Amino acid sequence: MKAFDQLTAAQQKEVERQLQLYMTGAQEVIPPEELKAKLVNSISTGKPLKIKLGLDPSAPDVHLGHTVVLNKLRQFQENGHIVQLLIGDFTGKIGDPTGKSTARKQLTDKEVRHNAKTYFQQFGKVLDKEKVELHYNSNWLKKLNLENVIDLAGKITVARLMERDDFEERIALQKPISLHEFFYPLMQGYDSVVLESDIELGGTDQHFNVLMGRHFQERYNKEKQVVILMPLLEGLDGIEKMSKSKNNYIGIDEHPNEMYGKTMSLPDSLMKKYIHLATDIELEEKKQLVKDLETGAVHPRDAKMFLAKTIVRMYHGSKAAENAEQSFKTVFQENGLPKDIPAALWKGDRKLSIIDLLNKLELLPSKSEGRRMIQNGGVRVDGEKIMNVQTEITVKQNMIIQIGKRTFVKLKTDE
Amino acid sequence: MKAFDQLTAAQQKEVERQLQLYMTGAQEVIPPEELKAKLVNSISTGKPLKIKLGLDPSAPDVHLGHTVVLNKLRQFQENGHIVQLLIGDFTGKIGDPTGKSTARKQLTDKEVRHNAKTYFQQFGKVLDKEKVELHYNSNWLKKLNLENVIDLAGKITVARLMERDDFEERIALQKPISLHEFFYPLMQGYDSVVLESDIELGGTDQHFNVLMGRHFQERYNKEKQVVILMPLLEGLDGIEKMSKSKNNYIGIDEHPNEMYGKTMSLPDSLMKKYIHLATDIELEEKKQLVKDLETGAVHPRDAKMFLAKTIVRMYHGSKAAENAEQSFKTVFQENGLPKDIPAALWKGDRKLSIIDLLNKLELLPSKSEGRRMIQNGGVRVDGEKIMNVQTEITVKQNMIIQIGKRTFVKLKTDE
Numbered sequence: 001m002k003a004f005d006q007l008t009a010a011q012q013k014e015v016e017r018q019l020q021l022y023m024t025g026a027q028e029v030i031p032p033e034e035l036k037a038k039l040v041n042s043i044s045t046g047k048p049l050k051i052k053l054g055l056d057p058s059a060p061d062v063h064l065g066h067t068v069v070l071n072k073l074r075q076f077q078e079n080g081h082i083v084q085l086l087i088g089d090f091t092g093k094i095g096d097p098t099g100k101s102t103a104r105k106q107l108t109d110k111e112v113r114h115n116a117k118t119y120f121q122q123f124g125k126v127l128d129k130e131k132v133e134l135h136y137n138s139n140w141l142k143k144l145n146l147e148n149v150i151d152l153a154g155k156i157t158v159a160r161l162m163e164r165d166d167f168e169e170r171i172a173l174q175k176p177i178s179l180h181e182f183f184y185p186l187m188q189g190y191d192s193v194v195l196e197s198d199i200e201l202g203g204t205d206q207h208f209n210v211l212m213g214r215h216f217q218e219r220y221n222k223e224k225q226v227v228i229l230m231p232l233l234e235g236l237d238g239i240e241k242m243s244k245s246k247n248n249y250i251g252i253d254e255h256p257n258e259m260y261g262k263t264m265s266l267p268d269s270l271m272k273k274y275i276h277l278a279t280d281i282e283l284e285e286k287k288q289l290v291k292d293l294e295t296g297a298v299h300p301r302d303a304k305m306f307l308a309k310t311i312v313r314m315y316h317g318s319k320a321a322e323n324a325e326q327s328f329k330t331v332f333q334e335n336g337l338p339k340d341i342p343a344a345l346w347k348g349d350r351k352l353s354i355i356d357l358l359n360k361l362e363l364l365p366s367k368s369e370g371r372r373m374i375q376n377g378g379v380r381v382d383g384e385k386i387m388n389v390q391t392e393i394t395v396k397q398n399m400i401i402q403i404g405k406r407t408f409v410k411l412k413t414d415e
Numbered sequence: 416m417k418a419f420d421q422l423t424a425a426q427q428k429e430v431e432r433q434l435q436l437y438m439t440g441a442q443e444v445i446p447p448e449e450l451k452a453k454l455v456n457s458i459s460t461g462k463p464l465k466i467k468l469g470l471d472p473s474a475p476d477v478h479l480g481h482t483v484v485l486n487k488l489r490q491f492q493e494n495g496h497i498v499q500l501l502i503g504d505f506t507g508k509i510g511d512p513t514g515k516s517t518a519r520k521q522l523t524d525k526e527v528r529h530n531a532k533t534y535f536q537q538f539g540k541v542l543d544k545e546k547v548e549l550h551y552n553s554n555w556l557k558k559l560n561l562e563n564v565i566d567l568a569g570k571i572t573v574a575r576l577m578e579r580d581d582f583e584e585r586i587a588l589q590k591p592i593s594l595h596e597f598f599y600p601l602m603q604g605y606d607s608v609v610l611e612s613d614i615e616l617g618g619t620d621q622h623f624n625v626l627m628g629r630h631f632q633e634r635y636n637k638e639k640q641v642v643i644l645m646p647l648l649e650g651l652d653g654i655e656k657m658s659k660s661k662n663n664y665i666g667i668d669e670h671p672n673e674m675y676g677k678t679m680s681l682p683d684s685l686m687k688k689y690i691h692l693a694t695d696i697e698l699e700e701k702k703q704l705v706k707d708l709e710t711g712a713v714h715p716r717d718a719k720m721f722l723a724k725t726i727v728r729m730y731h732g733s734k735a736a737e738n739a740e741q742s743f744k745t746v747f748q749e750n751g752l753p754k755d756i757p758a759a760l761w762k763g764d765r766k767l768s769i770i771d772l773l774n775k776l777e778l779l780p781s782k783s784e785g786r787r788m789i790q791n792g793g794v795r796v797d798g799e800k801i802m803n804v805q806t807e808i809t810v811k812q813n814m815i816i817q818i819g820k821r822t823f824v825k826l827k828t829d830e
Contacts, residue, residue, distance in 0.1 A: 094562050144561040146598075147509050153595035158573075159586075161594065171574075179576065179597060180568035183561075186594075 002044045004036070015039045018079055022228065024283060025072065025276050027204050030211070030227040038198050038226060042081070050133075051076045052084040052197035052213070052225070054188060057092040057115045058107060062122040063249040064311070065233045065242030068277045069201045070126040072230055076199075077131045084133050084195050085123070087116045090141040091184060112136075125252055125315050126280075140194050141187060152186055155219040161185065164208040185209050189216035197225045204229045205241070233277055238267035252315045257338065259315070260324035261406040263308035268300050271307065279310045337400065341408040346395055350413075354379065355389040363403050378404050417459045419451070430454045433494055437643065439698060440487070440691050442619050445626070445642040453613050453641060457496070465548075466491045467499040467612035467628070467640070469603060472507040472530045473522060477537040478664040479726070480648045480657030483692045484616045485541040487645055491614075492546045499548050499610050500538070502531045505556040506599060527551075540667055540730050541695075555609050556602060567601055570634040576600065579623040600624050604631035612640045619644045620656075648692055653682035671731045672753060675739035676821040678723035683715050686722065694725045752815065756823040761810055765828075769794065770804040778818050793819050 004012060018039050022029070029035055042049050051073060073083050089112040107115070120134065144152070161182050162168060170177055185208065192200060192213030202210040207229055214224045232241045235248025242249045250262045266274065272290050279286070289306070292298040305325065313321035331338045348360055358370040358379070371389050373379055379386050380402040381393060399411045419427060433454050437444070444450055457464050468484060488498050504527040522530070535549065559567070576597050577583060585592055600623065607615060607628030617625040622644055629639045647656045650663025657664045665677045681689065687705050694701070704721070707713040720740065728736035742753045763775055773785040773794070788794055789804050795817040796808060814826045 090561075094565060141561055146505075146556055146559040146564055149561055149564050150509060150595045150598055153598065154593050156594050157591040158577075158594055158597070159589075159591060162573075174574075176572040176574060178569050179571050179573055179601075180565045182573070182594060183565055183568065 001037075001041050004040050007040060007044055011043050014043050018043075021075055021079075021283070022072070025068075025230070026228050027231045028207075028227075028229040030214070030229070034224070035199070035226045035228075049076065049081040049198040050084050050196065051081055052086055052192060052195055052200040054086045054088055054191065054200070054202070054209075055116075055119055057087050057089050057112045057119075061244050061251060062119065062253070063242055063244065063251045064274075064278050065235070065249065067126055067252065068230045068233050069203065070123060071277065071280060072201055072228065074126055074128070074280070077128045082131055082133060083127060084135055084197060085120070086135050086137060086191055086195065087112070087119070088188075088191075089116070089136045090138040091187065093138060122252055135191075135195060137187065137191050137194075141190070152190060152216075155216060156186065158182075160215075185212045186216075189213050192225055193217050193220045193222060196222060198223075199226045199228060201228050201230065203232050205232060231273070231277065233273065234270055236262060236265055238270055250311070256312045256316045256320040256324040257327050257340070258406070259312050260308045260321075260328050263311050264304055264328065265405075266304065266307075268304070271300065271303060274307055275303075279307065280314055281310060331406075338408060341400065341410045343410045343412045346411045346413050348395075350395045351392060352395075353389065354381070354386050354391045354393050357393050357395070357401070358403070361401065361409060363401070363407060363409065373403060416452075416456050419455050422455060422459055426458050429458050433458075436490055436494075436698065437487070440483075440645070441643050442646045443622075443642075443644040445629075445644070449639070450614070450641045450643075464491065464496040464613040465499050465611065466496055467501055467607060467610055467615040469501045469503055469606065469615070469617070469624075470531075470534055472502050472504050472527045472534075476659050476666060477534065477668070478657055478659065478666045479689075479693050480650070480664065482541055482667065483645045483648050484618065485538060486692065486695060487616055487643065489541055489543070489695070492543045497546055497548060498542060499550060499612060500534070501550050501552060501606055501610065502527070502534070503603075503606075504531070504551045505553040506602065508553060537667055550606075550610060552602065552606050552609075556605070567605060567631075570631060571601065573597075575630075600627045601631075604628050607640050608632050608635045608637060611637060613638070614641045614643060616643050616645065618647050620647060646688070646692065648688065649685055651677060651680055653685055665726070667730045671727045671735040671739040672742050672755070673821070674727050674730070675723045675736075675743050678726050679719055679743065680820075681719065681722075683719070686715065686718060689722055690718075694722065695729055696725060746821075753823060756815065756825045758825045758827045761826045761828050763810075765810045766807060767810075768804065769796070769801050769806045769808050772808050772810070772816070773818070776816065776824060778816070778822060778824065788818060 004015065007015065015036065019032075019036050022035065023032065038049055041047070053069060053073060077083055089107075092107040092112050093109065094106065116134065116136070120129070120132075123129075123132070162171060164185065167177055167181075188209045189212030193216050196217075197213060200210045200213050210227045210229065214227060217224050234240065235242035235246055236250070237246070237248045240246050240248055244251075250259055254262070263274075271293065275281075275286050275289055281289075289298070289303060293300065293303050305328075308328070309321045309325050312324045316324075327338045327340070344361060352360075354374060355367060355370055358364055358373075359367050364370045364373060370379075374386060374389050377385055377387060380400075382400055383402075386393075395411055395413060397411070397413045401409045401411065419430065422430065430451065434447075434451050437450065438447065453464055456462070466488060468488060492498055504522075507522040507527050508524065509521065531549065531551070535544070535547075538544075538547070577586060579600065582592055582596075603624045604627030608631050611632075612628060615625050615628050625642045625644065629642060632639050649655065650657035650661055651665070652661070652663045655661050655663055659666075665674055669677070678689075686708065690696075690701050690704055696704075704713070704718060708715065708718050720743075723743070724736045724740050727739045731739075742755070746753045759776060767775075769789060770782060770785050773779055773788075774782050779785045779788060785794075786804050789801060792800055792802060794801050795815075797815055798817075801808075810826055810828060812826070812828045816824050816826065
């Protein structure tokens with residue numbers, strides 16, 4: 001293996017360029033000098049690096065939070081490296097042996113393949129599918145017998161495993177840890193041994209698990225992977241990590257208008273983070289935009305519109321982004337209505353209270369939510385704000401019901 | 416299943432008799448009421464109970480310490496129950512994956528079978544071989560795959576495993592525990608699941624491991640085994656647990672004279688324990704003997720001679736026991752010599768110092784040990800005590816060298 005000093009000037013420059021690119025936006029690189037050494041080796045030999053990302057096959061709905069690592073993977077692909085998507089189907093298929101965890105639902109082989117395909121389709125919006133290897137860890141994990149498992153378990157201590165944050169916490173609270181739970185990090189580490197990954201990516205919440213790959217590769221006398229931990233993206237609430245269960249997410253398959261509108265509802269404080277982690281624009285452009293925001297050279301609303309348009313463009317193309325922006329302007333800036341209001345066929349009573357109308361249209365999760373929305377002034381009928389839950393509405397053809405800022409529905413009667 | 420009350424009077428009496436027999440001498444029975452219920456069931460249905468004893472295949476030298484559990488097993492056999500000897504060959508064959516433990520030497524299949532045979536031969540001196548099932552746990556453990564292992568591990572908590580004394584101690588001392596070490600109790604427990612054992616025997620030092628069988632049988636929806644823990648037998652030093660490594664043991668394959676002599680060297684304080692745990696005499700006879708000792712109706716020396724003769728008789732038969740007693744009396748009570756003194760061919764110098772003579776005969780582990788023995792008056796040549804290490808000895812045909820109380824050698828010269 002060559003040292004950095006032995007490279008040509010052009011190669012050295014390329015190493016430095018890629019190193020800076022990969023480090024940018026990462027929360028932590030463990031350790032940077034090994035990443036540099038791997039780049040030196042790859043650039044001098046022409047051999048691409050293998051970048052692993054592990055995926056849970058049970059939750060294939062991809063949102064902007066996931067794209068933080070995907071965008072980083074894309075950078076590696078653009079420089080000729082190979083992405084290893086690892087579908088953790090083995091654990092998915094065995095489920096939770098204690099039956100306690102509803103999160104660990106047992107999946108059939110068919111479900112796993114379907115979910116993996118769904119991931120792959122969605123990831124195709126960010127990644128170059130041609131430079132992706134798809135791996136299923138059941139291929140090797142199902143072959144392990146008790147002797148292999150004991151051998152694997154002999155390569156790590158109990159104390160090391162108990163350092164994982166959630167284990168430490170449960171021990172402190174005297175909440176039980178089932179022994180099988182110790183196996184998930186072991187398996188994740190063993191996957192890297194089998195895949196001979198050079199780098200593994202993960203969110204900062206994956207710190208412990210992703211380091212397992214390094215640990216076990218070393219114990220199996222392999223070259224250790226470098227770990228790149230990406231920051232977690234807060235969701236629309238500006239506080240919690242973006243997740244489907246928190247309902248604070250922007251899904252990459254959502255309608256362009258919804259995506260645009262949701263982005264516009266982000267707190268200003270998150271803008272810089274989204275610009276850096278959730279867009280594909282050039283590093284220099286990102287830096288300029290952030291700088292202009294700080295100096296006030298650009299208005300936050302304009303920057304946010306640019307961000308929203310960029311995000312829509314990334315997942316739906318330029319035309320859709322243009323339309324979404326136009327639609328948003330019509331509704332919220334000219335106080336008009338969006339162009340494409342969904343229609344709802346109305347077959348019920350022509351006269352009923354607003355609360356019953358909302359309830360029958362199923363526009364809100366519950367009657368109490370509807371009541372709250374009305375009382376907060378969030379409901380309009382043909383542009384008129386309705387403040388009393390008992391207000392009687394006479395349903396008419398093309399009557400427009402608006403809930404909150406972005407939900408519209410146009411009633412179609414039988415006539 | 417019948418309740419005790421539903422049995423005939425004769426059956427009830429038999430349950431009580433066996434229960435008392437099995438409880439006697441045991442340190443702990445967990446729990447006694449389940450042992451009784453199992454006896455009720457066995458006696459009412461005629462179905463024998465299955466009594467498990469696990470054996471480490473790496474150390475097949477059987478001494479009196481082992482016979483404490485064997486004697487208990489023998490009691491079960493005498494009442495028609497079945498003994499399950501479980502050879503833990505799976506762990507023996509995989510050895511220690513960390514390579515750190517010299518105790519866990521990796522054994523070949525051939526060695527395991529050889530050791531198991533050796534056990535079986537020696538155990539045959541106590542047990543009725545016809546009522547013994549021999550099981551090798553590799554038969555089922557080698558078939559377990561990772562999914563089965565995770566399922567097994569899901570049935571126990573980390574906290575429960577850490578309760579084992581040696582784990583607790585190592586955690587307190589911050590000494591590392593390799594994760595694979597958690598598997599030994601799991602495997603021991605799983606063996607009971609497979610064997611559907613009714614009872615498992617062990618020494619009190621096996622408390623934790625033997626309870627694993629109960630734990631896992633319950634988690635696999637099987638009837639739980641009862642655990643019988645036998646006291647540990649102190650060795651000849653009267654302090655430490657009898658073990659080969661402590662050199663304080665009486666091996667069941669030892670020469671009758673050696674066995675008799677070693678028993679006579681026991682501290683008086685251990686006599687009652689040996690009578691109860693290491694002999695096969697009737698319970699009533701044991702009780703009487705202990706009582707006679709306490710009241711002074713029998714002299715401790717006579718009781719010890721009875722004990723020694725009983726032990727020799729158990730492993731070598733009545734004739735050998737008679738001879739061993741006679742031999743002992745000749746040497747130690749009539750101050751004469753034993754009948755069968757081993758001969759040593761002497762080819763060295765005819766004149767040399769006593770210390771060099773002892774050294775060349777290799778009767779003691781070191782020269783310094785020889786020196787100590789001489790100075791303590793423990794060495795005789797043809798009956799004459801030699802107190803000076805430099806005393807010159809002229810070797811003669813049939814010269815008798817005596818070291819300590821029981822080691823004799825007769826020199827044979829070339830003439």
